[in-house]
Amino acid sequence: MNIELLDILRCPFCGGRLELVSSMYHRSISDQIHDGILGCQCCIFPVVDGIPVLHLQPAAILAREHIEAARPAMALRAMVGLESHEEAERFEAAARSDASTYREIVDALGPNFEGGYFLYRFSDPTYVVANAVVRAVAGTVLQGKRRAVDMCGGSGHLTRTLMDLSSPAAVLADLFFPKIWLGRRFTAPGCEPVCCDGNGPMPFARGTFGYAMCSDAFQYIWTKRQFVGELSRLVAEPGAVVINHTHNQLTWSPSHGQPLSPAGYRDLFETIQPRIYAEAGLFADVVSGGALDLSRTDSSQALDADPALTIVASRHPGVYARHPLDTIDRSAGEFRINPLYVVESRGSQLRLRLQFPDADYEDEYGACKQYLPGETVIDRAALSALQSGAAAGPGPLQELIRRRVIVRLPDKYY
Numbered sequence: 001m002n003i004e005l006l007d008i009l010r011c012p013f014c015g016g017r018l019e020l021v022s023s024m025y026h027r028s029i030s031d032q033i034h035d036g037i038l039g040c041q042c043c044i045f046p047v048v049d050g051i052p053v054l055h056l057q058p059a060a061i062l063a064r065e066h067i068e069a070a071r072p073a074m075a076l077r078a079m080v081g082l083e084s085h086e087e088a089e090r091f092e093a094a095a096r097s098d099a100s101t102y103r104e105i106v107d108a109l110g111p112n113f114e115g116g117y118f119l120y121r122f123s124d125p126t127y128v129v130a131n132a133v134v135r136a137v138a139g140t141v142l143q144g145k146r147r148a149v150d151m152c153g154g155s156g157h158l159t160r161t162l163m164d165l166s167s168p169a170a171v172l173a174d175l176f177f178p179k180i181w182l183g184r185r186f187t188a189p190g191c192e193p194v195c196c197d198g199n200g201p202m203p204f205a206r207g208t209f210g211y212a213m214c215s216d217a218f219q220y221i222w223t224k225r226q227f228v229g230e231l232s233r234l235v236a237e238p239g240a241v242v243i244n245h246t247h248n249q250l251t252w253s254p255s256h257g258q259p260l261s262p263a264g265y266r267d268l269f270e271t272i273q274p275r276i277y278a279e280a281g282l283f284a285d286v287v288s289g290g291a292l293d294l295s296r297t298d299s300s301q302a303l304d305a306d307p308a309l310t311i312v313a314s315r316h317p318g319v320y321a322r323h324p325l326d327t328i329d330r331s332a333g334e335f336r337i338n339p340l341y342v343v344e345s346r347g348s349q350l351r352l353r354l355q356f357p358d359a360d361y362e363d364e365y366g367a368c369k370q371y372l373p374g375e376t377v378i379d380r381a382a383l384s385a386l387q388s389g390a391a392a393g394p395g396p397l398q399e400l401i402r403r404r405v406i407v408r409l410p411d412k413y414y
């Protein structure tokens with residue numbers, strides 16, 4: 001972690017500033033703290049492999065004891081949560097190699113981790129809507145001059161979208177340590193990961209950020225009232241609090257969680273009137289291209305009927321407007337053919353056929369068929385030129401990028 005992160009970190013319990021305890025074991029190089037102990041007035045917390053761990057769950061206590069005893073490798077094992085020696089060695093071997101991909105490390109973390117569909121994340125309907133909302137709202141309020149936080153951001157798939165919008169670098173916060181560890185290495189390189197509990201007070205100073213969000217996780221937060229109060233506390237005006245893809249208590253959805261009704265979500269925001277959008281309307285905007293219309297006011301019938309909702313709370317005058325959609329993915333990374341396609345080589349052309357990994361995926365994410373064609377062709381030379389850095393001007397290739405047939409994936413993703 002960058003030592004300057006200490007300026008914005010606060011103890012989640014006493015609210016006090018945290019300092020590196022220099023009398024205890026630590027490793028730091030120039031402005032980076034690699035391992036060590038952070039102390040406030042009430043508590044001490046470990047920094048494990050450059051990630052501050054600001055909660056007191058059993059793994060964090062164990063990791064702190066390992067750091068205090070100058071055993072940083074054991075502290076990392078404790079936070080990654082691998083039970084057996086064999087599992088730990090497999091993870092460490094994969095982690096050590098610069099050539100390892102995201103997929104290889106996920107495989108090394110075992111079958112209980114990530115649960116499958118990460119390969120297709122960058123084209124699933126939930127992602128494409130959230131990505132468009134993040135670009136529109138964070139782009140408006142941050143202007144590249146303020147900082148963003150992605151609470152419960154998991155492996156950082158949307159933190160990645162914040163990386164060219166947030167300055168200083170976006171903070172990726174999640175309770176699950178291996179996910180933010182992966183996010184920093186692959187998905188959102190350069191982000192500042194912080195391990196903390198979304199069900200507790202957030203470990204940051206008031207007004208630290210211009211933009212705070214939580215995507216596809218809010219329905220799993222129990223302390224929803226505190227969570228929204230905390231996100232609002234973290235943002236300085238004129239900023240934005242965004243909750244992407246939260247489920248709706250009035251309808252059923254897979255991985256339902258403990259959602260509220262649209263009216264229940266609205267009541268959580270006590271100091272600002274949020275706008276709530278039915279995801280279907282935003283999805284239709286993204287599919288048709290052109291603009292994401294955040295000036296819309298969805299009817300209560302539309303909100304009550306939609307399994308997924310997007311909530312935007314802001315006093316910035318530019319937020320509730322029509323935002324032109326990108327025609328090209330501006331994130332860093334490499335252009336690849338979407339892994340949902342089977343590719344067949346025919347002379348100068350590549351023939352693509354959409355094939356879902358299984359019926360469950362098609363059930364949950366089948367709406368992607370509205371932008372992913374069943375079959376298409378790509379000119380092999382044009383794709384090679386794109387992959388070597390040529391700009392994709394208006395034309396068939398740009399349309400394939402817009403429709404996510406060609407996706408820009410993090411380097412070494414799979």
Ligand SMILES: [Zn+2]
Pocket residue numbers: 011012013014015016040041042043
């Ligand atoms: Zn404290």
